[in-house]
Amino acid sequence: MRNKALMKYEAQAFGAVRQIELKREGVQIGERLLDFADVSLMRPVNHRIFIEMLGGETVEISMLGFSYDGFWEELMQKFSDRSMEALFAEEAPLMKCEGEYQFGSEHGRGLIVLMPDAVCILPQNCHAVRIPLCFASDITLKGYQLSITLESGGRYTVGKMGYDTKPFAERCIKASQDVKLRRSRMLSKHEVRPPFTEKGLFRTAQTDEYYLAAVKNGRCAVELFTHDDSATYLYRYQEEDSVFACRLREAMEAIGSRREIIYISDEQLAEKPLFRMALARCDAVSFLRGKSAGRLIHNAGHSRVLSEFLEG
Numbered sequence: 001m002r003n004k005a006l007m008k009y010e011a012q013a014f015g016a017v018r019q020i021e022l023k024r025e026g027v028q029i030g031e032r033l034l035d036f037a038d039v040s041l042m043r044p045v046n047h048r049i050f051i052e053m054l055g056g057e058t059v060e061i062s063m064l065g066f067s068y069d070g071f072w073e074e075l076m077q078k079f080s081d082r083s084m085e086a087l088f089a090e091e092a093p094l095m096k097c098e099g100e101y102q103f104g105s106e107h108g109r110g111l112i113v114l115m116p117d118a119v120c121i122l123p124q125n126c127h128a129v130r131i132p133l134c135f136a137s138d139i140t141l142k143g144y145q146l147s148i149t150l151e152s153g154g155r156y157t158v159g160k161m162g163y164d165t166k167p168f169a170e171r172c173i174k175a176s177q178d179v180k181l182r183r184s185r186m187l188s189k190h191e192v193r194p195p196f197t198e199k200g201l202f203r204t205a206q207t208d209e210y211y212l213a214a215v216k217n218g219r220c221a222v223e224l225f226t227h228d229d230s231a232t233y234l235y236r237y238q239e240e241d242s243v244f245a246c247r248l249r250e251a252m253e254a255i256g257s258r259r260e261i262i263y264i265s266d267e268q269l270a271e272k273p274l275f276r277m278a279l280a281r282c283d284a285v286s287f288l289r290g291k292s293a294g295r296l297i298h299n300a301g302h303s304r305v306l307s308e309f310l311e312g
Helices: 065-086 160-186 241-255 268-269 273-281 283-290 302-311
Strands: 007-014 016-022 026-029 034-037 039-045 048-053 058-061 095-103 105-114 118-124 129-133 136-142 145-150 155-159 196-200 212-216 219-225 231-236 291-296
Touching: 007 058, 007 065, 039 065, 048 065, 048 105, 065 105, 065 273, 095 160, 105 160, 118 155, 129 145, 129 241, 129 273, 136 160, 145 160, 160 196, 196 241, 212 241, 219 241, 219 273, 219 302, 231 302, 241 283, 268 273, 273 283, 291 302
Parallel strands: none
Antiparallel strands: 007 016, 016 026, 026 034, 039 048, 048 058, 095 105, 095 155, 105 118, 118 129, 136 145, 145 155, 196 212, 212 219, 219 231, 231 291
């Protein structure tokens, strides 16, 4: 049953009737918090809810009675909201629809959200994604399916949203055109200076912040031009320069203002559930962290050390 004043539920879990509260960061069952960062999958089966954890444990919640539908709806809303936080999706949505999705080996039905700069897919598992429309090389509506292909080769399909399918597609195409134009204008204000070979932006809404990158022969140095950063980030890679540069652009756009996610240690990361969720939901950021070769603090010897690193 449900206590409306306290927004809490009573249900069977861990072998006893316990009080359950759905919080912003997870499911509080008695004294234990199931952090959404540790959740692999949630599924409803015969008026029971199974929460599968990344560590292999499965938690069963049952005996919700008439509160079952409301509990499941609120649980999905909290999980989706937290996933959006982990995707650093901060602008107001343009559309929200229930629909089908497919990308890689993932497929099913979930919440599809159109943002001014992205499409977010929010399934009932840990594989939520944010598709940056500024990097879309093709957006095509065929029947009831909308396909989005990125410059990196990634392909995502959403659709079967009922009467919302066509309006969603039209707004998605326009949003992509608008965000590309805005970023092009913003990038034109910045000059690439040696030893750098690339220039790029973070989120489109961050109008006065950008970065320069030197990408050559398996080594990369990224200089951030922001309000609060005074370091150069170093990377080593084995991919072709063009492939790494493409992944770098996706990662930098994905992190927005949360730039510490690209350099904090694994120990620090373990203490930040939201960042752990972000890494699980953004391959480009995870890819970039895996190539890290450290940070170069700005001091008297900065130029010399940077040159030595890039020259190998």
